[in-house]
Amino acid sequence: MASFAILTDSTSDLSPDLLERYNIDYAPMNYTMGDAEYPALLDWSIHSAKEFYDFMRQGIIIKTTQVPVPVFESKFEQYLKEGLDVLYVSCSSALSGSYATSLNVAKSVMAKYPGRKIRCVDSLISSFGEANLAIVAYEERNKGKDVDEVADYLESIRLTRNQFATVENLEYLKRCGRVSATSAFFGNFFGIHPLIISDKIGQNYAIRKIKGAKNVIPELVEEVKAAVVNPEEQTLYISHADNAEQAIAVRDAIMAEVPFKDSHLGIIGPIVGASVGPGTISIYVIGKEVTVQGGAS
Amino acid sequence: MDGTVLTGEDLYSLFTNGYRNLKQNASIVDALNVFPIPDGDTGKNMSMTWLGGIENVDKEEKSAGKMAKAFSKGTLLSARGNSGVILSQFVRGFSQGIKELDVVTPPDFILAMEKASQKAYSAVAVPTEGTMLTVMRECIENTGVQDADYTEFSPLFTDIIKGMKKSLLNTPNILPCLAEAGVVDSGGAGLLYIFEGMNMALQGHMIEESEMEEDTAETPEEFFTPDSKRRSMRxxxxxxxxxxxxxxxxxxxxxxxxxxxxxxxxxxxxxxxxxxxxxxxxxxxxxxxxxxxxxxxxxxxxxxxxxxxxxxxxxxxxxxxxxxxxxxxxxxxxxxxxxxxxxxxxxxxxPNVTTGYITTATRDANINGVDVKEGAYVGLTDDILSCDTDITEATLKMFASLPDIDDKQVVTVFYGKGISEEDALSLGDALMEKYPLLEFGYINGKMDVYSYMFAIE
CATH class of the missing domain: 3.40.50.10170 (Rossmann fold)
Structure with missing residues (x-):
């Protein structure tokens, strides 16, 4: 019997089969279109991924909200009642207020269940970087570690999760303020593709520019090569916002040059998707610790 | 120029160099406008006015009085803007002060300067202090030059300029709107540049005409009040x-x-x-x-x-x-x-950027195997690549003859003067039809010589 439950949230972009395979639950955030609010479900049972990204392509503004307090309360209580502790692996605190909210809710819920524990870990990343930490939690739990041991471990390794992403249109990131870069960086130029990393405080940081769509893949391969540590022991994770064709091309190019054990392709969920926009490709590898920090966003 | 007296020819040199120094710094004077919008033209108006004087004289005129008279007449005719009118009246007073004289001594010059500022004051219905009028007056009144015994012009000019600067820097303390804008009076600054130029001529340094072509000097720090917002913006x-x-x-x-x-x-x-x-x-x-x-x-x-x-x-x-x-x-x-x-x-x-241009041929020629017809559109990179009477055809042919066009990804279209955005977009459509994999962007470059410039990357 597991000693603690593993909980993440909608920005982990974990597909239903991965959630099931690694016995991970998630607390949904919400997205709104006009007046309608929907829970950001990772099984795409409300809007399909294609529908969702087509809405964005048509210019429909999608806004997102953090995990609501009652959702945290019911998830936490559900496990504590069962006699389990809870490990919550959150979206980067630089991207969502969910982590901050979870700390407060955890405190009040724990007061009702003496002896039980809720640990909240700020992943300082999102999408498959966050998901990977939740999966690591599963593996570490299987080794018999308790919630504190695993939470401490995750906090010690989180900055080794490297993100390399390119977006088709920077407007989405700019609009929701979820990217760090000076306005001079963007400028009014054509054919420029920014390379976006998750920096050491968990911000999306446009670290450099790639000119010309054809140069994007070779540059991504170079970035992965430079950052990765022990690729033969890890899975290459790539998530995309309704851009499977390019994601496959990126995967094939990386796999041809870097000896990853295997690879996993997935869809960027509605919350991350709403802030990066359709067409985004995001790569996650375990590698050197991230030391870069972008300027104020 | 022997430095003890000024002849007509000497005055000509002083006037000319005064103009050149003002012209060189005209944009600084322009920038000292009270309103934070780029409409300042004091420097331009003053230099145009002063130039009118220079253009009206016979530069070989020996008599200082006659030189000044002709100069004054020219400035009166070319005066523009308030600052120009005041300046031309100042010159008029000065010329009246020396009209009988063939050579001018330092004491003559001081008297003429006093007349000049009186005339300038009388040109304005309600004289405002804290403007160039104040600078004109105080540079004599407040420096004690009337009581000093100058035998040479050089120390006199040094003292007058010192007085002008002091008076100029004090203008924001007199005129609230200057203090608010954080600047000194622009007309006063223009006057200072004229006198500094005249002083340079006195020292034998004539500003080369070729040195005047650019007007990019920066505004001196002291022309802004200590707490001026412009100081930090500058x-x-x-x-x-x-x-x-x-x-x-x-x-x-x-x-x-x-x-x-x-x-x-x-x-x-x-x-x-x-x-x-x-x-x-x-x-x-x-x-x-x-x-x-x-x-x-x-x-x-x-x-x-x-x-x-x-x-x-x-x-x-x-x-x-x-x-x-x-x-x-x-x-x-x-x-x-x-x-x-x-x-x-x-x-x-x-290394991957190809620059393409579309322009109009100025004559018939056969270059690089292309038959060029006068008046037709020519497409070129380093070589002439195409020619056609139709601009779209000339462009398409040029693109077709780029050897590495299939490796290109992004084309930025800069369209020149006389080309509308619509024209540019429809040319882009024709290119896109031919090269569907290229990404296109458009910038209104308003170039003079080229109808189009392409950054093909």
Whole structure:
């Protein structure tokens, strides 16, 4: 019997089969279109991924909200009642207020269940970087570690999760303020593709520019090569916002040059998707610790 | 010029150099406008007025009195703007003060200056203190020059200029609107530049006419009040400053908008002097200056200017066209830690940039196997590649003859003066139909010579 439950949230972009395979639950955030609010479900049972990204392509503004307090309360209580502790692996605190909210809710819920524990870990990343930490939690739990041991471990390794992403249109990131870069960086130029990393405080940081769509893949391969540590022991994770064709091309190019054990392709969920926009490709590898920090966003 | 008296010819030299110094600094005077909008024209008005005087005289006139009279007449006729009218009245008073004299001594000059300021005051219905009028008056009244015993002009001019400066710097204390704007009076500043120029002539330093072409000098710190907002806006220390040469109104504006701190207007022929570059370098306060000459013919000029100014600090990126300059700018990232890293980013993709132009042939010719007809549209890169009476055809043919067009990804279309956005977009449509994999962007470059310029990357 597991000693603690593993909980993440909608920005982990974990597909239903991965959630099931690694016995991970998630607390949904919400997205709104006009007046309608929907829970950001990772099984795409409300809007399909294609529908969702087509809405964005048509210019429909999608806004997102953090995990609501009652959702945290019911998830936490559900496990504590069962006699389990809870490990919550959150979206980067630089991207969502969910982590901050979870700390407060955890405190009040724990007061009702003496002896039980809720640990909240700020992943300082999102999408498959966050998901990977939740999966690591599963593996570490299987080794018999308790919630504190695993939470401490995750906090010690989180900055080794490297993100390399390119977006088709920077407007989405700019609009929701979820990217760090000076306005001079963007400028009014054509054919420029920014390379976006998750920096050491968990911000999306446009670290450099790639000119010309054809140069994007070779540059991504170079970035992965430079950052990765022990690729033969890890899975290459790539998530995309309704851009499977390019994601496959990126995967094939990386796999041809870097000896990853295997690879996993997935869809960027509605919350991350709403802030990066359709067409985004995001790569996650375990590698050197991230030391870069972008300027104020 | 012996320095003890001024003849008619001496006055001519003084007037001329006064004009040149004012002209050179006219934009500074313009910038001292009270309203924070770019409509200041005091410097221009004063220099036009003064020039009218110079153009009206016989430069070989020996008599100082006759020289001044003719000069005065010229300024009265060419006076423009309030500042010009006041200045022309000042000159009128001065010329009346010496009208009987063939040579002028320092005491004569002082008396004429007093007459000059009285005349200037009388030109205005309600004289306002804190303006150039105050400067005209105080430079004599408050300096005690009337009581001193000058035998030479040089110390007299030194004292007059000192007095003018003091009076000028005090104008914001007299006139609230100047204090509010954080500037000194622009007309007073113009007058100071005239007198400084005259003093230079007295010392034997005539400003070369060729040195006057550029007017990029920076406003002296002291022309702003200590708490002036403009002081801080004026010049900010930066790690990297980019200086570029460009021609065409739209291109100049574009480079400015994209963060080029000093754009040198190369004019229609895009051929600025080394001095223009040096002046541009002086106008920025940066650890490193990166220069984009943007024309194959001015790379050497830029390099020479860099050598003169500070070869350690100035780095020339050899952009051979504005399209290359655009490409280099598109890769700028000021957060890079070293200038070498920044230059690496800016130059990384440059070898891949092809610059294409569409212009009109000025004569019939057969070049590079292309039959060129006068008046027809010519497409060219380094060579003439196409010619057609139809602009779209000329463009399509040019693209078709680029050997590496299939490797290209992005085309930025800069359209020139006389080309509408609609024209540019429809030309782009024709290109897109032919090259569906290319990405197109459009910029209104308002170039004079070229209908179109293409950055093909």
């Amino acid at each position: 010049k900010r220390h930066v790690r990297y400053a980019i200086v570029a040469a460009a021609s065409g109104e739209g291109m100049i504006e574009y480079f400015k908008n994209e963060g080029v701190l000093a754009v040198i207007d190369g004019g229609q022929t895009n051929n600025p002097s080394a001095k223009a570059f040096v002046d541009a370098f002086k106008s920025v306060d940066a650890d490193h200056i990166i220069v984009l000459p943007n024309d194959g013919n001015i790379i050497l000029t830029a390099k020479q200017a860099a050598k003169i100014f500070d070869p350690e600090k100035v780095h020339v990126i050899e952009t051979k066209s504005m399209a290359e300059g655009y490409s280099a700018m598109s890769m700028v990232d000021y957060s890079l830690p070293t200038v070498d890293a920044l230059i690496h980013e800016m130059t990384h993709y440059l």
